[in-house]
Amino acid sequence: MPRWLRSLVGALLLLEGAAALSFLHHRYEEMVQALFRVQSQCPYVTRIYSIGRSVEGRHLYVLEFSDYPGIHEPLEPEFKYVGNMHGNEVLGRELLLQLSEFLCEEYRRGNERITRLIHDTRIHIMPSMNPDGYEVAAKQGPDSNGYLTGRNNANGVDLNRNFPDLNTFMYYSGEISGPNHHIPLPDNWKSQVEPETLAVIQWISSYNFVLSANLHGGAVVANYPYDKSQDQRFRSHRRTVNTPTPDDKLFQKLAKTYSYAHGWMHRGWNCGDYFADGITNGASWYSLSKGMQDFNYLYTNCFEITLELSCNKFPPEEDLERQWMANREALVAFIEEVHQGIKGMVSDENNNGIAGAVISVQGISHDITSGNMGDYFRLLLPGTYTVTASAEGYQPQTITTTVGPAAPSLVHFQLKKDVVRKPLERKNSGTRMNNKALQKKVVPRATRLGTRR
Numbered sequence: 001m002p003r004w005l006r007s008l009v010g011a012l013l014l015l016e017g018a019a020a021l022s023f024l025h026h027r028y029e030e031m032v033q034a035l036f037r038v039q040s041q042c043p044y045v046t047r048i049y050s051i052g053r054s055v056e057g058r059h060l061y062v063l064e065f066s067d068y069p070g071i072h073e074p075l076e077p078e079f080k081y082v083g084n085m086h087g088n089e090v091l092g093r094e095l096l097l098q099l100s101e102f103l104c105e106e107y108r109r110g111n112e113r114i115t116r117l118i119h120d121t122r123i124h125i126m127p128s129m130n131p132d133g134y135e136v137a138a139k140q141g142p143d144s145n146g147y148l149t150g151r152n153n154a155n156g157v158d159l160n161r162n163f164p165d166l167n168t169f170m171y172y173s174g175e176i177s178g179p180n181h182h183i184p185l186p187d188n189w190k191s192q193v194e195p196e197t198l199a200v201i202q203w204i205s206s207y208n209f210v211l212s213a214n215l216h217g218g219a220v221v222a223n224y225p226y227d228k229s230q231d232q233r234f235r236s237h238r239r240t241v242n243t244p245t246p247d248d249k250l251f252q253k254l255a256k257t258y259s260y261a262h263g264w265m266h267r268g269w270n271c272g273d274y275f276a277d278g279i280t281n282g283a284s285w286y287s288l289s290k291g292m293q294d295f296n297y298l299y300t301n302c303f304e305i306t307l308e309l310s311c312n313k314f315p316p317e318e319d320l321e322r323q324w325m326a327n328r329e330a331l332v333a334f335i336e337e338v339h340q341g342i343k344g345m346v347s348d349e350n351n352n353g354i355a356g357a358v359i360s361v362q363g364i365s366h367d368i369t370s371g372n373m374g375d376y377f378r379l380l381l382p383g384t385y386t387v388t389a390s391a392e393g394y395q396p397q398t399i400t401t402t403v404g405p406a407a408p409s410l411v412h413f414q415l416k417k418d419v420v421r422k423p424l425e426r427k428n429s430g431t432r433m434n435n436k437a438l439q440k441k442v443v444p445r446a447t448r449l450g451t452r453r
Contacts, residue, residue, distance in 0.1 A: 087133015
């Protein structure tokens with residue numbers, strides 16, 4: 001079935017089962033009640049957990065949907081949505097609460113599309129990464145909310161400028177053929193980040209997320225990495241330069257999936273800005289340092305984009321239903337994008353999973369690694385690829401495979417133990433740099449404080 005037809009059928013299924021939902025702004029206590037209400041209504045496919053606390057002690061709650069909540073099933077991908085990173089950008093928070101209610105209700109109604117999605121995907125939804133900032137913004141409300149009021153956390157820090165700067169390290173590392181994935185963190189990174197940022201970093205280090213989006217406001221566009229320009233001469237928002245990742249075409253496709261399923265994002269003209277197809281490379285818009293989406297790509301296996309969803313950062317309640325109808329299909333369709341490319345098991349000759357095996361795709365200079373059980377997930381566009389799995393102590397294995405437009409291709413690797421050889425003596429040439437030396441050499445630079453992402 002053609003992709004456009006599958007999308008149309010999926011949208012009709014959602015319309016058929018659309019349930020009446022309340023469209024209100026939720027303060028922290030009300031948000032928590034809404035999450036636990038969903039969990040009580042769908043107890044067998046949901047779980048609530050906290051990844052930590054905010055500066056003022058509020059829990060950073062996550063609602064999980066899965067047919068086996070709390071358990072990673074081999075070959076089942078992990079997906080996440082993060083909302084309200086900026087406390088005054090509230091639409092994403094409300095949309096994720098609506099999405100949670102919708103997934104639960106449609107699962108109970110027997111909606112085939114939603115049932116399949118929950119059975120085949122482990123979905124994690126965090127409505128608010130910055131609950132303290134939200135409370136500041138909510139005290140003023142949508143009518144008198146300042147453009148920056150409540151944006152930062154309780155310590156006055158912009159959380160989307162607070163992740164370790166791995167871009168600078170990666171840009172320099174590329175010049176000396178250094179690592180292109182899972183770039184190590186500086187030794188003192190924990191002392192440089194806020195409690196909310198620390199909680200998210202530990203969270204994404206604990207789950208093998210494959211695909212993600214973080215929801216913002218102040219524009220209407222799907223933004224994809226890199227956010228930080230490689231050319232430091234173009235750090236001003238007035239002078240921009242496109243800075244693509246090795247997976248640029250894939251990221252463009254992911255962004256278009258959301259923009260074209262959205263009610264009007266794909267039209268391009270929104271909020272006084274124009275973005276072709278409703279998408280943009282982050283650095284091409286303006287350079288942003290220490291952002292969350294670049295960090296996901298450079299430190300984990302996760303491909304993340306940033307969704308700017310409304311011109312008004314704190315829309316009035318009467319606009320929430322219209323916004324939900326514009327985003328509902330896009331939110332579901334984007335989750336489905338986690339099921340593309342290749343996936344499989346990396347095991348030894350005794351069929352034991354090998355964790356941390358490196359999966360390399362010829363022609364794409366960005367690798368991913370297998371999870372704790374030995375399963376891996378590599379998002380790819382349709383095409384033919386040469387893929388290599390390698391792990392310390394094992395002989396690498398290379399397989400050529402073809403990826404189709406629908407379900408991911410299963411590509412398993414079984415690695416043989418490497419023959420133990422006596423290591424050769426090497427003279428120190430003095431030309432290689434270890435990670436600590438490289439980190440000391442690369443000094444992150446401050447960038448301007450943006451008002452959107």
